Amino acid sequence: MTLHALETRPTTGTAAVRLAGVSKRFGNGPTVLDDVSLTVRPGEFVCLLGASGCGKSTLLNLVAGLDAPSAGTVELPEGRAALMFQEAALLPWLTAAQNVELALRLRGIGKRERRARAAELLELVRLRDAGGKRVHELSGGMRQRVAMARALAQETGVLLMDEPFAALDAITRDVLHEELVRLRASQRLTVLFVTHNVREAVRLGDRVILLSSRPGRIAREYAVDIPQPRRIESPDVAKLSVAITEDLRAEIRRHGGQS
Amino acid sequence: MTVLQNDDLASLEAGLDALETSDVARTPGWRRVLSAAWPPAVALGLLLLVWELVYRAEVQPAYALPSPADVGLVLLEQLRDGTLVEAIGTSVERGGLAFVVAVAVGTPLGLLVGRVRAVRRGIGPLLSGLQSLPSIAWVPAAIIFFGLGEAAIYAVVLLGAVPSIANGMVSGIDQVPPLFLRVGRVLGARGLASARHVLLPAVLPAYLGGLRQGWAFSWRSLMAAELIVRSPELGVGLGQLLDQGRLLSDMSLVFAGILGILVVGIAVELCVFAPLERRVLRRRGLLGTS
Numbered sequence: 001m002t003l004h005a006l007e008t009r010p011t012t013g014t015a016a017v018r019l020a021g022v023s024k025r026f027g028n029g030p031t032v033l034d035d036v037s038l039t040v041r042p043g044e045f046v047c048l049l050g051a052s053g054c055g056k057s058t059l060l061n062l063v064a065g066l067d068a069p070s071a072g073t074v075e076l077p078e079g080r081a082a083l084m085f086q087e088a089a090l091l092p093w094l095t096a097a098q099n100v101e102l103a104l105r106l107r108g109i110g111k112r113e114r115r116a117r118a119a120e121l122l123e124l125v126r127l128r129d130a131g132g133k134r135v136h137e138l139s140g141g142m143r144q145r146v147a148m149a150r151a152l153a154q155e156t157g158v159l160l161m162d163e164p165f166a167a168l169d170a171i172t173r174d175v176l177h178e179e180l181v182r183l184r185a186s187q188r189l190t191v192l193f194v195t196h197n198v199r200e201a202v203r204l205g206d207r208v209i210l211l212s213s214r215p216g217r218i219a220r221e222y223a224v225d226i227p228q229p230r231r232i233e234s235p236d237v238a239k240l241s242v243a244i245t246e247d248l249r250a251e252i253r254r255h256g257g258q259s
Numbered sequence: 260m261t262v263l264q265n266d267d268l269a270s271l272e273a274g275l276d277a278l279e280t281s282d283v284a285r286t287p288g289w290r291r292v293l294s295a296a297w298p299p300a301v302a303l304g305l306l307l308l309v310w311e312l313v314y315r316a317e318v319q320p321a322y323a324l325p326s327p328a329d330v331g332l333v334l335l336e337q338l339r340d341g342t343l344v345e346a347i348g349t350s351v352e353r354g355g356l357a358f359v360v361a362v363a364v365g366t367p368l369g370l371l372v373g374r375v376r377a378v379r380r381g382i383g384p385l386l387s388g389l390q391s392l393p394s395i396a397w398v399p400a401a402i403i404f405f406g407l408g409e410a411a412i413y414a415v416v417l418l419g420a421v422p423s424i425a426n427g428m429v430s431g432i433d434q435v436p437p438l439f440l441r442v443g444r445v446l447g448a449r450g451l452a453s454a455r456h457v458l459l460p461a462v463l464p465a466y467l468g469g470l471r472q473g474w475a476f477s478w479r480s481l482m483a484a485e486l487i488v489r490s491p492e493l494g495v496g497l498g499q500l501l502d503q504g505r506l507l508s509d510m511s512l513v514f515a516g517i518l519g520i521l522v523v524g525i526a527v528e529l530c531v532f533a534p535l536e537r538r539v540l541r542r543r544g545l546l547g548t549s
Contacts, residue, residue, distance in 0.1 A: 064445060083445045089438050092543040093460045102456060106447045126272050136544020139279030141272075154446065175275060178268050 015077055016042040016158050016190035017063055022072035024058055032058050034215035035072070042078070042157075045184060045191045047205035049198060049244070051252050055216030056194040060160045063192060081158040081192075082151035086166050088143035090135045096146045097122060097131035103153035121149040124187075125179065141172035145179065152187065159184075161193045165200070174232060177203055181228055198241045198248065203232045208244060212251050219251055325511045333511035334518065342500070347519050350481060350496035354523075357413050358477045361420035365473060366466075368421065369428025383429070386422050394419030394480035398487050409493065412484040419480030420473040427469010431462035464539055471532040478524055497523075 017040040024033040032055040040046050048056050061067040062074050064083040090099045100118040109117065122131050125145040130138060138146065144164055151159055165173040181204065184191055195201050201208045205224050212219040222244060226236045307327050314326040321329075337343035372379050372386060397418045401411040435458060443457035485498020493499070497519050504512035540546040 066441065066444060080447075085438065085442075087438065089442045091439060091442070091457070091460070093463070093539075103446050106452060106456070126269055127276075130276075134542060134544060137280060139276060141279065142276055150446075172275060172279075175268070175271055179272070182268065 014041065015039045015075070016044070017081070017192060018073075018075040018077070019059075019063070020073050020075075022059075022062065022069045022074060024055065024062060024067070024070050031215040033062075033069075034217050036216065036218055037072075038209065038218065040158075040190055040192055042190055043188055045189075045193065045204060045206045047201035047208045048192065048194045048211060049196070049201045049208055049248065050211035050216065051196065051213050051248065053213040053216075054211035055213075056196075056211060057162055059216065060162050060192065060194055063158075064160055076158060078157050078190075080154070080156045081160050082154040082156045083160045084144075084147050084151050084162065084164045086163045088135075088140070088147040090138075090143055090146055090150075092135045094135070095131065096127065096133050096135070096138060096142075099135070099146055100150045100153050103150045107154070117153065118149075121152055122146070124152065124183070125149045139172075140168050141176060144168065144176060148180075148183065152183070157188075158190045158192070161191065163195055164193075166195070166197070173200075177232065178229070180204065181230075185228070198245050199232055199237060202226075202237045202241045202244065203230055210244065210247055210251070213255065220247055322508065323510060325514065330511045330514045330518075333509075334515045337512070337515050342495075343515060343519055346495050346497045346500040346516070347523060349494040350485065350498065350520075351523060353409075353412060353485075353496060354416070354474075354477050354481045357416035357481065358420060358474055360413075361417055361424055361473055361477060362470065364417070365421040365424030365469075366428060369425035369466075369469070370432075372425060373429040373432030379429075386425055386429070389418070389422040390426055393483075394476065395483040395487075397480075398484055401484070402488060407488055407490040407493075411488050412481065412493075415484040416477050416480045420477040423476045424469045424473035427472060428462065428466050431465025431469070432458070434465055435461040464536070464543070464545070467532070467536050467539060471528075471536070474527060474532065475524070478520075478527075482520055 017038070019036055019038045022033055022036045023031060025031045036059065038046075048059065050056055058067070060083065062069050063076070064081055065074075066083075090096070091102070094102065097115075097118045100121050101114045104114045104117055119128070119131060122128055125148050127142060127145055127149070130142060130146075135143065135146075147164070165176055168176065177200070180191075183189065191204075193201070193204060202224055208222045208224060209218055210220045210222070211217065222240065224240065226234070226240070230237055310327050314321075314324055318324065325333075334343070368386075372383050394415055397415045398411075401414040405411040405414060439457055439461050440453070443453045448456055481496070482498045482501075485496040486502050489499050489502060495503070497516055500519070501513055501516040504510070504516055537546060
């Protein structure tokens, strides 16, 4: 099953997200992001990886339009982006289906179509029977899938994910990786995925971007030439993860060795 | 390399979902009512027993401390000739009307104080200060300003209830998790849409708490006002009935009046606010499923 609007979206073009010379500091505080330039191609899955203080979340907020850069430009040629948080952030006074419907409603979609589309989207994340459940009746993994359906309901084509699986147990996380890869392929999504988990980044991304900390800058980039579907335990994933982890540790050591 | 097929993933997910959620069976309504009803019934029985014993010990003369049976008889008589029912009706009508007006005034006032910083700085402290002012303190001012009439009663009740309701709204707004507001913005909710779909539903539990307290203040203030504001043109409410009892030195009548006040207070709590609050909290999973 695919969604109508997604089918007609052009998959050609040069950029789904384009950041040029983006810097960010809050008030008179230290620079959080320093001269970050990054282009995400349509349909690409890019993972942003970094230790604490690398400004990953700040960067996503800039792309989501929740905040404005201090310098540089953020462009989304295809329009807006949907954002998923570490917590599912579902509204607890609504059912699962109503949470999805809210995204459609705020786009001005009529009641009957809303209901049908929400059911379609829940089916897509395989929660067809959970639509009437309240948020507290869902497990953590189910909540993140509802959040995913809600993000898809925005039909932005660009999905920003801020450590969306960090709070889940390892078994659930593994299953949701699989689910995300499947959805991304079937819905032709562009994904910008923030994580501090090296293996997760290699498991999911077409490209992994390592950010340095304080200020956040792009330190290195890695193309992940392992065919999907991948397994997080596979030797190829492990091998690249080891290499990236070495670089990440080198970045972190720079901060301890300055005094 | 082994990779899950689509169907395998679906069944895996279904299995995980089933393991991580559980359906809790709810006890039937009548059993909950029954198990909730017996402790207060026993407590009431004990209270009556102690009362009867104190009466029999003749700690005070019978006109100052009538027996439970005497009070029961007066209560029955008052019920039969309609005095008590009428007094309750008059008071509930006044209290209800004042409460509705207090909600209509307090709700937008709370929104204004909660959302507009200048307004909060200006009248926020005053509003929380007013909440701790006993509303009976307004009675002399209300009588001088409005004269001995309904207007004075309503003024006192409103001055008691409006701050509670507004403060409930303000504290509700302060407690809205910022994450919900961010989600609203990400989903494209701005201005009114954000207020309607995110802010107001998020505020609801605290607002209900404010309403509940607002009603309690209304009812209390009303009794204070009715005790003092009396005139032949005014209908006889519970407060006025109490004062009649005092003038006649009829302790049984006074007790009957107090019982009437209590019964209304408890009935409104049990029939209106408690179910409303339970419903809101249960929907949000903030209540144990017992």
